[in-house]
Amino acid sequence: MSAISERRERERAHRHQLIITAARELAETEGWEAVTTRRLAERVEYSQPVLYSHFNGKEAIVSAVALDGFSELAAHLRRARHAAPEPGPALRAVCRAYLEFATERPALYQAMFILPTDLKFASEETPPPLRTAFGEFVSCFRPDNKRRELFAEVVWSALHGMAVLSESGRIPPDGQEERLDFLITQIAGTH
Amino acid sequence: MSAISERRERERAHRHQLIITAARELAETEGWEAVTTRRLAERVEYSQPVLYSHFNGKEAIVSAVALDGFSELAAHLRRARHAAPEPGPALRAVCRAYLEFATERPALYQAMFILPTDLKFASEETPPPLRTAFGEFVSCFRPDNKRRELFAEVVWSALHGMAVLSESGRIPPDGQEERLDFLITQIAGTH
C-alpha cells in the first residue's frame, strides 16, 4: 500500500511538471493565446479534465509557469551579480541580465508580469523565488543604505517599463542599451 | 440626397462614439474581461453585428478607447507642465500627473498600454495623440539637450513600470510618492 501509493505520487508529480513545461513550451513557440486547455491536454497526451485535477484552472497553470520563471530569473540575476567584481558594476550587470532575460524569454516574462496570475506579491505569502529575485536588486546596494528596498523598486520598475514598452514596440527596441546606460549613470552613486 | 446622407453620417458618427464610451464605461466599472461584444451591443441597444459595421473587431474597439485615452493623457500632462513655473519642477509635475492618470483611470490605462491593440508606436503612422503625449515628456528637457528623447523614454519607462507594478500589487502601492521623489532627484540636473 505504501510503495504503490508512493509510485502513484511520483507519477503524479511527474505529470504535474509535464503540464507546466508543455504550457511553457507552447507559449514560447506560439504565444500564450495558443495555450488552450485542449491543446495542452493533447500535448501531454491526456484528456482535458486531468489538467483540472492538477490545477484549479488555466490561471493556476500560468502561475506555475511564472513561478518557475521567477526561480530562473533569480538564478540568472545572481550569476550576473557574482560575476561582477564590485558593487558598482554589479548593479549594471544585474540590470543588463534582467533585460536579457526579458527579451530572450518573452513568453515566460509575460506570464510573470503581464498575464493575470494567482501569485501574491509584496506580502507574507510571497513565494520565496519572488523574494530572492527581488533581493538580487536590493543586494546591489550597500547594506547600510536604509532606502535600498525603495531604490531597488525604482530600478526594477524602470527595467520593467523598458522591457515591456520595447517589446510591444512603444519605444524603439534598438536604444535599449543606451537607455540602460543612462539609467545606471543616474542611479549610480546611491548604492 | 445630400442632406439625408449627411444626417445619416451624423447619426452614424454619434453611434460610433457611443460604442466607444460604452466600452470604456463598462471597462472602468467592471473591468475589461466584462467587455464582451454581446454586453456591449446590449448596452448601446443594438444587435451585435452593428459593432462590426463600425469596427473591425473587438481589438479595434479597444484601440479606439486607447486612442481617446492618449488624447486625454496628453492634455492632462500638458496642463501639469504649464502649471509648473520652471522647467525643473515641470518634470516632477508631469511625472506626478502621469501616475495620477494611471491610478485614477486604470481601465483606460490598461487599454493604452497592456491590452493588445492595433495602434502603431514609434513609427511614421503613429497617431498624433500618442506623439503629443510623448512630446510632453520630451518638452521637460531643454531643447539643446541632444538626448532629450532618450531621457524621455527612460522616464516614461520608469513611470510605466511603477504604475503597472503597483497596480498589480507587485510593489507596495503606498511608496509611490517616495519612489517618484527618488526618480526625479536622480534624473534632475540632466534637463
Place this chain on the structure above:
DNA sequence: CAGGATGTCTAGCGTTGCTAGAATGCCGTC
C-alpha cells in the same frame, strides 16, 4: 408606386474554459 440599395437583426458556426457522470482499470480481500 414600384425597385433597389442601405441598414439591421436573427440565427448559427467554431472555439473557449470548465464540469458532471459514465466507464475503465487497478487494488486489497475473501
Place this chain on the structure above:
DNA sequence: GACGGCATTCTAGCAACGCTAGACATCCTG
C-alpha cells in the same frame, strides 16, 4: 484466483466567447 470497491480517467456537454452569413425591414430614388 475470482470479486467487490475505490480511485482515476475519459466521453460528452454546458454556457459564453468573437465573429459572420443570410433573411428581413426600411427608406430613398426614379
